[in-house]
Amino acid sequence: MPPQDNTEERILQAATEVFLQYGKDGARMQTIAERAGVNKALLHYYFRSKEKLYQRVIVKLVDRAIKAVLVSVPRDGRFRDFLTVFISNYVDHLATTPELIRFVLWEVGSSWRTPDKAATIGTIFKQAIERYAGGRNLLIETIRRAAERGEIRPVDPLQFTISLLAVCVYPFVARPLLEAVFPELDVLSEDFLKARKRELVDLLWKGLQPEATN
Amino acid sequence: MPPQDNTEERILQAATEVFLQYGKDGARMQTIAERAGVNKALLHYYFRSKEKLYQRVIVKLVDRAIKAVLVSVPRDGRFRDFLTVFISNYVDHLATTPELIRFVLWEVGSSWRTPDKAATIGTIFKQAIERYAGGRNLLIETIRRAAERGEIRPVDPLQFTISLLAVCVYPFVARPLLEAVFPELDVLSEDFLKARKRELVDLLWKGLQPEATN
DNA sequence: GTGCGGATTAACTGTCTGGTTAAAACGTAC
DNA sequence: GTACGTTTTAACCAGACAGTTAATCCGCAC
Numbered sequence: 348m349p350p351q352d353n354t355e356e357r358i359l360q361a362a363t364e365v366f367l368q369y370g371k372d373g374a375r376m377q378t379i380a381e382r383a384g385v386n387k388a389l390l391h392y393y394f395r396s397k398e399k400l401y402q403r404v405i406v407k408l409v410d411r412a413i414k415a416v417l418v419s420v421p422r423d424g425r426f427r428d429f430l431t432v433f434i435s436n437y438v439d440h441l442a443t444t445p446e447l448i449r450f451v452l453w454e455v456g457s458s459w460r461t462p463d464k465a466a467t468i469g470t471i472f473k474q475a476i477e478r479y480a481g482g483r484n485l486l487i488e489t490i491r492r493a494a495e496r497g498e499i500r501p502v503d504p505l506q507f508t509i510s511l512l513a514v515c516v517y518p519f520v521a522r523p524l525l526e527a528v529f530p531e532l533d534v535l536s537e538d539f540l541k542a543r544k545r546e547l548v549d550l551l552w553k554g555l556q557p558e559a560t561n
Numbered sequence: 562m563p564p565q566d567n568t569e570e571r572i573l574q575a576a577t578e579v580f581l582q583y584g585k586d587g588a589r590m591q592t593i594a595e596r597a598g599v600n601k602a603l604l605h606y607y608f609r610s611k612e613k614l615y616q617r618v619i620v621k622l623v624d625r626a627i628k629a630v631l632v633s634v635p636r637d638g639r640f641r642d643f644l645t646v647f648i649s650n651y652v653d654h655l656a657t658t659p660e661l662i663r664f665v666l667w668e669v670g671s672s673w674r675t676p677d678k679a680a681t682i683g684t685i686f687k688q689a690i691e692r693y694a695g696g697r698n699l700l701i702e703t704i705r706r707a708a709e710r711g712e713i714r715p716v717d718p719l720q721f722t723i724s725l726l727a728v729c730v731y732p733f734v735a736r737p738l739l740e741a742v743f744p745e746l747d748v749l750s751e752d753f754l755k756a757r758k759r760e761l762v763d764l765l766w767k768g769l770q771p772e773a774t775n
Numbered sequence: 776g777t778g779c780g781g782a783t784t785a786a787c788t789g790t791c792t793g794g795t796t797a798a799a800a801c802g803t804a805c
Numbered sequence: 806g807t808a809c810g811t812t813t814t815a816a817c818c819a820g821a822c823a824g825t826t827a828a829t830c831c832g833c834a835c
Contacts, residue, residue: 354782372586373674376823386784391824449673456666458737460587469741476742484742505743506760513731514724520734521726523672527683528690528698529719546720554768568812590793600814605794776835783830791821800813805806 355393358383359403362390366404367446370453374401405454406471412451413475415440420485426493427552433486434515434547441519442535448519486511499555507555514547569607571597573617576604580618581660584667588615612680619668620685626665627689629654634699640707641766647700648729648761655733656749662733700725713769721769728761 361383365374376397380387394400419436421429441448454468461467476482490504518525522534533539575597579588590611594601608614633650635643655662668682675681690696704718732739736748747753
Protein backbone atom coordinates (compact mmCIF):
# COMPACT_ATOMS: atom_id res chain seq x y z
CA MET A 348 0.00 0.00 0.00
CA PRO A 349 1.36 3.43 -0.92
CA PRO A 350 2.07 5.98 1.80
CA GLN A 351 -1.04 7.60 3.21
CA ASP A 352 -1.04 10.69 5.34
CA ASN A 353 -3.67 9.57 7.82
CA THR A 354 -1.98 6.31 8.70
CA GLU A 355 -1.44 7.12 12.35
CA GLU A 356 -5.07 8.07 12.80
CA ARG A 357 -6.25 4.96 11.00
CA ILE A 358 -4.13 2.78 13.26
CA LEU A 359 -5.46 4.45 16.39
CA GLN A 360 -9.01 3.99 15.18
CA ALA A 361 -8.45 0.33 14.38
CA ALA A 362 -6.71 -0.17 17.72
CA THR A 363 -9.65 1.36 19.54
CA GLU A 364 -12.06 -1.04 17.89
CA VAL A 365 -9.91 -4.09 18.45
CA PHE A 366 -9.00 -3.30 22.06
CA LEU A 367 -12.66 -2.56 22.76
CA GLN A 368 -13.68 -5.90 21.36
CA TYR A 369 -10.92 -8.15 22.70
CA GLY A 370 -9.34 -6.29 25.60
CA LYS A 371 -5.69 -5.56 26.12
CA ASP A 372 -4.48 -9.13 26.31
CA GLY A 373 -6.92 -10.54 23.80
CA ALA A 374 -6.08 -7.98 21.12
CA ARG A 375 -3.43 -8.91 18.55
CA MET A 376 -1.15 -6.38 16.91
CA GLN A 377 -1.63 -8.31 13.70
CA THR A 378 -5.40 -7.90 13.93
CA ILE A 379 -5.09 -4.17 14.47
CA ALA A 380 -2.74 -3.88 11.52
CA GLU A 381 -5.11 -5.76 9.27
CA ARG A 382 -8.09 -3.71 10.31
CA ALA A 383 -6.11 -0.55 9.61
CA GLY A 384 -5.00 -1.98 6.28
CA VAL A 385 -1.38 -1.53 7.17
CA ASN A 386 1.76 -3.53 7.90
CA LYS A 387 2.26 -4.62 11.47
CA ALA A 388 5.62 -2.92 11.68
CA LEU A 389 3.91 0.42 11.25
CA LEU A 390 2.19 0.06 14.58
CA HIS A 391 5.58 0.01 16.23
CA TYR A 392 6.86 2.71 13.92
CA TYR A 393 4.14 5.10 15.10
CA PHE A 394 3.45 3.91 18.64
CA ARG A 395 6.60 2.05 19.71
CA SER A 396 4.85 -0.74 21.61
CA LYS A 397 1.54 -2.41 22.26
CA GLU A 398 1.52 -0.92 25.73
CA LYS A 399 1.96 2.62 24.43
CA LEU A 400 -0.70 2.14 21.80
CA TYR A 401 -3.02 0.77 24.43
CA GLN A 402 -2.46 3.77 26.65
CA ARG A 403 -3.57 6.04 23.83
CA VAL A 404 -6.71 3.98 23.34
CA ILE A 405 -7.62 3.79 26.99
CA VAL A 406 -7.53 7.55 27.35
CA LYS A 407 -9.96 7.88 24.45
CA LEU A 408 -12.32 5.31 25.91
CA VAL A 409 -12.24 6.60 29.46
CA ASP A 410 -13.10 9.99 28.03
CA ARG A 411 -16.23 8.47 26.56
CA ALA A 412 -17.18 6.81 29.82
CA ILE A 413 -16.74 10.00 31.86
CA LYS A 414 -18.62 12.11 29.36
CA ALA A 415 -21.50 9.66 29.54
CA VAL A 416 -21.89 10.45 33.23
CA LEU A 417 -21.44 14.18 32.83
CA VAL A 418 -23.92 14.68 30.02
CA SER A 419 -26.44 12.63 31.97
CA VAL A 420 -26.51 15.22 34.75
CA PRO A 421 -29.16 17.90 34.26
CA ARG A 422 -27.75 21.25 35.26
CA ASP A 423 -30.57 22.68 37.35
CA GLY A 424 -34.07 22.01 38.53
CA ARG A 425 -35.35 20.29 41.63
CA PHE A 426 -33.64 17.25 43.04
CA ARG A 427 -36.47 14.91 42.16
CA ASP A 428 -36.06 15.92 38.53
CA PHE A 429 -32.33 15.56 38.75
CA LEU A 430 -32.75 12.03 40.02
CA THR A 431 -35.25 11.07 37.36
CA VAL A 432 -33.33 12.56 34.48
CA PHE A 433 -29.92 11.34 35.54
CA ILE A 434 -31.06 7.78 36.09
CA SER A 435 -32.92 7.72 32.81
CA ASN A 436 -30.05 9.18 30.81
CA TYR A 437 -27.35 7.14 32.40
CA VAL A 438 -29.18 3.83 32.31
CA ASP A 439 -30.01 4.41 28.66
CA HIS A 440 -26.39 5.13 27.94
CA LEU A 441 -25.18 2.04 29.75
CA ALA A 442 -27.69 -0.10 27.90
CA THR A 443 -26.47 1.09 24.53
CA THR A 444 -22.74 0.69 25.11
CA PRO A 445 -22.14 -2.75 26.54
CA GLU A 446 -18.69 -2.94 24.97
CA LEU A 447 -17.57 0.17 26.83
CA ILE A 448 -18.78 -1.27 30.13
CA ARG A 449 -17.01 -4.49 29.39
CA PHE A 450 -13.84 -2.61 28.59
CA VAL A 451 -13.93 -0.63 31.82
CA LEU A 452 -14.62 -3.85 33.66
CA TRP A 453 -11.59 -5.50 32.09
CA GLU A 454 -9.46 -2.53 32.88
CA VAL A 455 -10.59 -2.29 36.50
CA GLY A 456 -9.84 -5.97 36.84
CA SER A 457 -6.36 -5.64 35.49
CA SER A 458 -5.65 -2.42 37.41
CA TRP A 459 -5.79 -4.63 40.45
CA ARG A 460 -2.53 -6.27 39.53
CA THR A 461 -0.83 -3.45 37.70
CA PRO A 462 1.88 -2.19 40.01
CA ASP A 463 2.27 1.00 37.99
CA LYS A 464 -0.31 3.38 39.48
CA ALA A 465 0.14 5.95 36.75
CA ALA A 466 -0.94 3.63 33.97
CA THR A 467 -3.99 2.54 35.90
CA ILE A 468 -7.55 3.29 34.83
CA GLY A 469 -8.24 5.03 38.12
CA THR A 470 -5.61 7.64 37.42
CA ILE A 471 -6.89 8.10 33.90
CA PHE A 472 -10.40 8.54 35.24
CA LYS A 473 -9.21 11.17 37.64
CA GLN A 474 -7.40 13.04 34.89
CA ALA A 475 -10.44 12.93 32.63
CA ILE A 476 -12.64 14.30 35.39
CA GLU A 477 -10.15 17.07 35.96
CA ARG A 478 -10.16 17.86 32.27
CA TYR A 479 -13.92 18.00 31.89
CA ALA A 480 -15.16 19.22 35.23
CA GLY A 481 -12.12 20.87 36.71
CA GLY A 482 -11.89 18.07 39.22
CA ARG A 483 -15.24 19.03 40.77
CA ASN A 484 -17.67 16.23 41.10
CA LEU A 485 -21.04 17.18 39.71
CA LEU A 486 -22.95 14.39 41.40
CA ILE A 487 -21.54 15.05 44.84
CA GLU A 488 -22.15 18.76 44.57
CA THR A 489 -25.69 18.34 43.37
CA ILE A 490 -26.49 16.08 46.29
CA ARG A 491 -24.82 18.31 48.80
CA ARG A 492 -26.73 21.34 47.57
CA ALA A 493 -30.03 19.51 47.68
CA ALA A 494 -29.35 18.48 51.26
CA GLU A 495 -28.40 22.03 52.22
CA ARG A 496 -31.59 23.36 50.67
CA GLY A 497 -33.61 20.83 52.63
CA GLU A 498 -34.93 19.11 49.53
CA ILE A 499 -33.67 15.83 50.89
CA ARG A 500 -32.60 14.62 54.29
CA PRO A 501 -28.97 15.08 55.30
CA VAL A 502 -26.83 12.38 53.76
CA ASP A 503 -23.16 11.91 53.12
CA PRO A 504 -22.98 13.00 49.46
CA LEU A 505 -20.15 10.60 48.71
CA GLN A 506 -22.02 7.64 50.13
CA PHE A 507 -25.11 8.46 48.16
CA THR A 508 -23.13 9.05 44.98
CA ILE A 509 -21.60 5.62 45.32
CA SER A 510 -25.02 4.09 45.86
CA LEU A 511 -26.49 5.93 42.91
CA LEU A 512 -23.76 4.80 40.56
CA ALA A 513 -23.97 1.32 42.01
CA VAL A 514 -27.64 0.74 41.32
CA CYS A 515 -27.32 2.15 37.82
CA VAL A 516 -24.17 0.32 36.78
CA TYR A 517 -24.45 -3.00 38.55
CA PRO A 518 -27.06 -4.70 36.38
CA PHE A 519 -24.94 -4.12 33.31
CA VAL A 520 -21.69 -5.18 34.91
CA ALA A 521 -23.14 -8.27 36.52
CA ARG A 522 -25.27 -9.10 33.52
CA PRO A 523 -23.58 -12.43 32.79
CA LEU A 524 -24.28 -13.55 36.34
CA LEU A 525 -27.77 -12.13 36.68
CA GLU A 526 -29.02 -13.50 33.41
CA ALA A 527 -27.64 -16.95 34.17
CA VAL A 528 -29.17 -17.03 37.64
CA PHE A 529 -32.51 -15.51 36.57
CA PRO A 530 -33.23 -16.96 33.16
CA GLU A 531 -36.33 -14.81 32.70
CA LEU A 532 -34.25 -11.67 33.05
CA ASP A 533 -33.08 -9.73 30.00
CA VAL A 534 -31.17 -6.72 31.22
CA LEU A 535 -31.08 -4.96 27.88
CA SER A 536 -34.78 -5.36 27.12
CA GLU A 537 -36.98 -2.29 26.99
CA ASP A 538 -39.27 -3.74 29.67
CA PHE A 539 -36.52 -4.25 32.18
CA LEU A 540 -34.92 -0.88 31.55
CA LYS A 541 -38.20 0.93 31.99
CA ALA A 542 -39.05 -0.95 35.16
CA ARG A 543 -35.56 -0.45 36.49
CA LYS A 544 -35.65 3.31 36.05
CA ARG A 545 -39.00 3.54 37.78
CA GLU A 546 -37.92 1.38 40.70
CA LEU A 547 -34.69 3.26 41.16
CA VAL A 548 -36.30 6.68 41.25
CA ASP A 549 -38.93 5.42 43.70
CA LEU A 550 -36.44 3.71 45.95
CA LEU A 551 -33.87 6.47 46.07
CA TRP A 552 -36.29 9.36 46.26
CA LYS A 553 -38.21 7.79 49.09
CA GLY A 554 -34.94 6.84 50.70
CA LEU A 555 -33.88 10.47 50.76
CA GLN A 556 -37.06 11.97 52.15
CA PRO A 557 -36.62 14.10 55.26
CA GLU A 558 -39.33 12.43 57.37
CA ALA A 559 -38.17 10.41 60.32
CA THR A 560 -37.86 6.66 60.04
CA ASN A 561 -39.94 4.70 62.49
CA MET B 562 10.61 -35.59 45.19
CA PRO B 563 9.38 -39.07 46.09
CA PRO B 564 5.78 -40.09 45.38
CA GLN B 565 3.23 -38.59 47.72
CA ASP B 566 -0.33 -39.72 48.04
CA ASN B 567 -1.91 -36.28 48.33
CA THR B 568 -0.33 -34.88 45.19
CA GLU B 569 -3.59 -34.21 43.41
CA GLU B 570 -4.95 -32.30 46.38
CA ARG B 571 -1.75 -30.31 46.76
CA ILE B 572 -1.87 -29.30 43.11
CA LEU B 573 -5.48 -28.20 43.37
CA GLN B 574 -4.69 -26.16 46.43
CA ALA B 575 -1.72 -24.50 44.78
CA ALA B 576 -3.75 -23.87 41.65
CA THR B 577 -6.47 -22.20 43.69
CA GLU B 578 -3.98 -19.84 45.27
CA VAL B 579 -2.24 -19.00 42.02
CA PHE B 580 -5.39 -18.55 39.95
CA LEU B 581 -6.85 -16.41 42.72
CA GLN B 582 -3.79 -14.22 42.71
CA TYR B 583 -3.07 -13.95 38.99
CA GLY B 584 -6.28 -14.91 37.20
CA LYS B 585 -6.69 -17.49 34.51
CA ASP B 586 -4.44 -15.88 31.92
CA GLY B 587 -1.92 -14.49 34.35
CA ALA B 588 -1.37 -17.80 36.10
CA ARG B 589 1.50 -20.00 34.90
CA MET B 590 1.44 -23.75 35.07
CA GLN B 591 5.06 -23.59 36.13
CA THR B 592 4.17 -21.35 39.07
CA ILE B 593 1.45 -23.71 40.21
CA ALA B 594 3.82 -26.66 39.95
CA GLU B 595 6.45 -24.89 42.01
CA ARG B 596 4.00 -23.87 44.67
CA ALA B 597 2.79 -27.46 44.90
CA GLY B 598 6.39 -28.65 45.01
CA VAL B 599 5.84 -30.88 42.04
CA ASN B 600 6.93 -31.31 38.43
CA LYS B 601 4.93 -29.38 35.86
CA ALA B 602 4.10 -32.54 33.94
CA LEU B 603 2.13 -33.77 36.91
CA LEU B 604 -0.42 -31.02 36.49
CA HIS B 605 -1.25 -32.47 33.11
CA TYR B 606 -1.02 -36.01 34.42
CA TYR B 607 -3.75 -35.31 36.97
CA PHE B 608 -5.81 -32.59 35.29
CA ARG B 609 -5.10 -32.96 31.56
CA SER B 610 -5.00 -29.24 30.75
CA LYS B 611 -4.84 -25.77 32.23
CA GLU B 612 -8.46 -25.23 31.25
CA LYS B 613 -9.63 -28.35 33.08
CA LEU B 614 -7.62 -27.45 36.15
CA TYR B 615 -9.06 -23.97 36.06
CA GLN B 616 -12.59 -25.32 35.89
CA ARG B 617 -11.98 -27.28 39.07
CA VAL B 618 -10.69 -24.16 40.79
CA ILE B 619 -13.48 -21.90 39.65
CA VAL B 620 -16.12 -24.24 41.04
CA LYS B 621 -14.39 -24.14 44.40
CA LEU B 622 -14.18 -20.36 44.40
CA VAL B 623 -17.72 -19.72 43.19
CA ASP B 624 -18.87 -21.96 46.00
CA ARG B 625 -17.17 -19.65 48.44
CA ALA B 626 -18.75 -16.58 46.87
CA ILE B 627 -22.25 -18.03 46.93
CA LYS B 628 -21.91 -19.28 50.48
CA ALA B 629 -20.88 -15.79 51.52
CA VAL B 630 -24.25 -14.48 50.40
CA LEU B 631 -26.24 -17.35 51.86
CA VAL B 632 -24.69 -17.30 55.31
CA SER B 633 -25.23 -13.55 55.42
CA VAL B 634 -29.00 -13.98 55.26
CA PRO B 635 -30.65 -14.25 58.66
CA ARG B 636 -33.38 -16.86 58.55
CA ASP B 637 -36.21 -15.09 60.33
CA GLY B 638 -37.14 -11.94 62.13
CA ARG B 639 -38.58 -8.69 60.87
CA PHE B 640 -37.52 -7.21 57.58
CA ARG B 641 -35.71 -4.32 59.15
CA ASP B 642 -33.53 -6.77 61.03
CA PHE B 643 -33.00 -8.81 57.92
CA LEU B 644 -31.79 -5.72 56.11
CA THR B 645 -29.46 -4.66 58.90
CA VAL B 646 -27.97 -8.08 59.45
CA PHE B 647 -27.58 -9.00 55.81
CA ILE B 648 -25.89 -5.74 54.89
CA SER B 649 -23.58 -5.94 57.85
CA ASN B 650 -22.61 -9.55 57.26
CA TYR B 651 -22.20 -9.27 53.54
CA VAL B 652 -20.26 -6.02 53.57
CA ASP B 653 -17.96 -7.44 56.20
CA HIS B 654 -17.39 -10.50 54.09
CA LEU B 655 -16.67 -8.49 50.96
CA ALA B 656 -14.23 -6.32 52.84
CA THR B 657 -12.24 -9.30 54.03
CA THR B 658 -11.97 -11.16 50.74
CA PRO B 659 -10.83 -8.69 48.10
CA GLU B 660 -9.05 -11.43 46.13
CA LEU B 661 -12.30 -13.34 45.75
CA ILE B 662 -14.07 -10.24 44.46
CA ARG B 663 -11.26 -9.58 42.06
CA PHE B 664 -11.43 -13.14 40.86
CA VAL B 665 -15.17 -12.99 40.22
CA LEU B 666 -14.63 -9.67 38.47
CA TRP B 667 -12.02 -11.20 36.19
CA GLU B 668 -14.24 -14.14 35.48
CA VAL B 669 -17.29 -12.02 34.70
CA GLY B 670 -15.13 -9.97 32.38
CA SER B 671 -13.87 -12.97 30.52
CA SER B 672 -17.28 -14.66 30.44
CA TRP B 673 -18.23 -11.84 28.15
CA ARG B 674 -16.07 -13.24 25.41
CA THR B 675 -16.27 -16.93 26.20
CA PRO B 676 -18.51 -18.47 23.57
CA ASP B 677 -18.92 -21.63 25.62
CA LYS B 678 -21.88 -20.89 27.89
CA ALA B 679 -21.37 -24.03 29.94
CA ALA B 680 -17.92 -23.05 31.11
CA THR B 681 -19.06 -19.57 32.06
CA ILE B 682 -19.15 -18.27 35.60
CA GLY B 683 -22.85 -17.53 35.30
CA THR B 684 -23.64 -21.18 34.75
CA ILE B 685 -21.39 -22.18 37.61
CA PHE B 686 -23.14 -19.67 39.85
CA LYS B 687 -26.49 -21.09 38.94
CA GLN B 688 -25.33 -24.61 39.67
CA ALA B 689 -23.90 -23.58 43.02
CA ILE B 690 -27.17 -21.89 43.97
CA GLU B 691 -29.05 -25.01 43.01
CA ARG B 692 -26.71 -27.09 45.10
CA TYR B 693 -26.98 -24.96 48.23
CA ALA B 694 -30.46 -23.53 48.08
CA GLY B 695 -32.26 -25.90 45.78
CA GLY B 696 -32.38 -23.15 43.20
CA ARG B 697 -34.60 -21.00 45.40
CA ASN B 698 -33.38 -17.50 45.89
CA LEU B 699 -33.36 -16.58 49.55
CA LEU B 700 -33.13 -12.84 48.99
CA ILE B 701 -35.99 -12.67 46.54
CA GLU B 702 -38.21 -14.81 48.73
CA THR B 703 -37.48 -12.81 51.83
CA ILE B 704 -38.38 -9.60 50.08
CA ARG B 705 -41.52 -11.02 48.55
CA ARG B 706 -42.71 -12.30 51.90
CA ALA B 707 -42.06 -8.97 53.60
CA ALA B 708 -44.07 -7.20 50.92
CA GLU B 709 -46.91 -9.68 51.24
CA ARG B 710 -46.98 -9.19 54.99
CA GLY B 711 -47.14 -5.43 54.49
CA GLU B 712 -43.83 -4.81 56.27
CA ILE B 713 -42.62 -2.92 53.23
CA ARG B 714 -44.32 -1.35 50.25
CA PRO B 715 -44.93 -3.53 47.18
CA VAL B 716 -41.77 -3.81 45.13
CA ASP B 717 -40.52 -6.09 42.43
CA PRO B 718 -38.40 -8.47 44.54
CA LEU B 719 -35.97 -9.04 41.69
CA GLN B 720 -35.40 -5.34 41.16
CA PHE B 721 -34.81 -4.76 44.83
CA THR B 722 -32.50 -7.75 45.09
CA ILE B 723 -30.40 -6.37 42.29
CA SER B 724 -30.27 -2.99 43.98
CA LEU B 725 -29.37 -4.52 47.31
CA LEU B 726 -26.51 -6.53 45.87
CA ALA B 727 -25.45 -3.52 43.84
CA VAL B 728 -25.02 -1.13 46.74
CA CYS B 729 -23.20 -3.75 48.77
CA VAL B 730 -20.85 -5.00 46.09
CA TYR B 731 -20.13 -1.93 44.00
CA PRO B 732 -17.73 -0.11 46.33
CA PHE B 733 -15.48 -3.15 46.42
CA VAL B 734 -15.63 -3.83 42.73
CA ALA B 735 -15.08 -0.23 41.73
CA ARG B 736 -12.53 0.37 44.44
CA PRO B 737 -9.64 1.13 42.07
CA LEU B 738 -11.75 3.83 40.42
CA LEU B 739 -13.34 5.25 43.53
CA GLU B 740 -10.13 5.52 45.48
CA ALA B 741 -8.36 7.19 42.58
CA VAL B 742 -11.14 9.72 42.05
CA PHE B 743 -11.71 10.39 45.76
CA PRO B 744 -8.26 10.30 47.34
CA GLU B 745 -9.65 10.66 50.86
CA LEU B 746 -11.67 7.48 50.43
CA ASP B 747 -10.41 4.19 51.85
CA VAL B 748 -13.02 1.57 51.08
CA LEU B 749 -11.57 -1.07 53.38
CA SER B 750 -11.19 1.20 56.40
CA GLU B 751 -13.32 0.56 59.46
CA ASP B 752 -14.71 4.09 59.30
CA PHE B 753 -15.96 3.76 55.77
CA LEU B 754 -17.44 0.32 56.29
CA LYS B 755 -19.33 1.41 59.38
CA ALA B 756 -20.66 4.52 57.69
CA ARG B 757 -21.57 2.57 54.60
CA LYS B 758 -23.61 0.02 56.49
CA ARG B 759 -25.51 2.72 58.33
CA GLU B 760 -26.22 4.70 55.16
CA LEU B 761 -27.37 1.64 53.28
CA VAL B 762 -29.79 0.50 55.94
CA ASP B 763 -31.19 4.02 56.20
CA LEU B 764 -31.53 4.51 52.49
CA LEU B 765 -33.05 1.16 51.67
CA TRP B 766 -35.32 0.93 54.66
CA LYS B 767 -36.74 4.38 54.08
CA GLY B 768 -36.98 3.59 50.41
CA LEU B 769 -39.16 0.61 51.14
CA GLN B 770 -41.57 2.25 53.55
CA PRO B 771 -45.26 1.92 52.64
CA GLU B 772 -46.14 5.61 53.07
CA ALA B 773 -47.03 7.51 49.94
CA THR B 774 -44.41 9.60 48.17
CA ASN B 775 -45.26 13.26 47.88
C1' DG C 776 16.80 12.70 -13.22
C1' DT C 777 19.07 12.45 -9.00
C1' DG C 778 19.44 12.21 -4.30
C1' DC C 779 17.40 12.35 0.19
C1' DG C 780 14.46 11.23 4.11
C1' DG C 781 10.37 9.59 5.79
C1' DA C 782 6.97 5.77 5.08
C1' DT C 783 6.16 0.97 4.20
C1' DT C 784 6.94 -3.88 3.74
C1' DA C 785 8.30 -8.97 4.10
C1' DA C 786 10.89 -11.75 6.52
C1' DC C 787 12.98 -12.73 10.59
C1' DT C 788 14.13 -13.17 15.81
C1' DG C 789 13.57 -14.24 20.48
C1' DT C 790 10.86 -15.54 24.04
C1' DC C 791 7.28 -17.25 26.57
C1' DT C 792 4.44 -21.02 27.63
C1' DG C 793 1.14 -24.98 27.41
C1' DG C 794 1.67 -29.39 26.44
C1' DT C 795 4.27 -34.02 25.31
C1' DT C 796 7.42 -37.81 25.80
C1' DA C 797 10.50 -41.23 27.08
C1' DA C 798 12.91 -42.76 30.71
C1' DA C 799 13.61 -43.24 35.62
C1' DA C 800 11.99 -43.96 40.46
C1' DC C 801 9.07 -46.10 43.48
C1' DG C 802 5.90 -49.20 45.89
C1' DT C 803 3.86 -53.68 45.91
C1' DA C 804 2.63 -58.38 45.14
C1' DC C 805 4.69 -62.69 44.64
C1' DG D 806 14.82 -59.86 44.29
C1' DT D 807 12.01 -59.40 40.41
C1' DA D 808 8.34 -58.10 37.60
C1' DC D 809 4.68 -54.78 36.95
C1' DG D 810 1.82 -50.77 37.11
C1' DT D 811 1.71 -46.18 38.87
C1' DT D 812 3.94 -41.81 39.87
C1' DT D 813 7.47 -38.51 38.89
C1' DT D 814 10.98 -36.13 36.31
C1' DA D 815 14.07 -33.65 32.84
C1' DA D 816 14.21 -32.56 28.42
C1' DC D 817 12.00 -31.37 24.54
C1' DC D 818 8.33 -29.57 21.06
C1' DA D 819 5.36 -26.45 18.66
C1' DG D 820 2.68 -22.52 18.27
C1' DA D 821 1.70 -17.86 19.28
C1' DC D 822 3.06 -13.35 19.35
C1' DA D 823 5.51 -8.77 20.32
C1' DG D 824 9.06 -6.63 18.47
C1' DT D 825 13.21 -5.83 14.94
C1' DT D 826 15.65 -5.28 10.69
C1' DA D 827 17.15 -4.51 6.27
C1' DA D 828 15.59 -3.56 2.06
C1' DT D 829 12.25 -1.07 -0.88
C1' DC D 830 9.00 2.46 -2.18
C1' DC D 831 7.68 7.09 -2.88
C1' DG D 832 7.18 12.06 -2.98
C1' DC D 833 9.80 16.12 -3.26
C1' DA D 834 13.51 19.53 -3.53
C1' DC D 835 17.01 20.99 -6.54
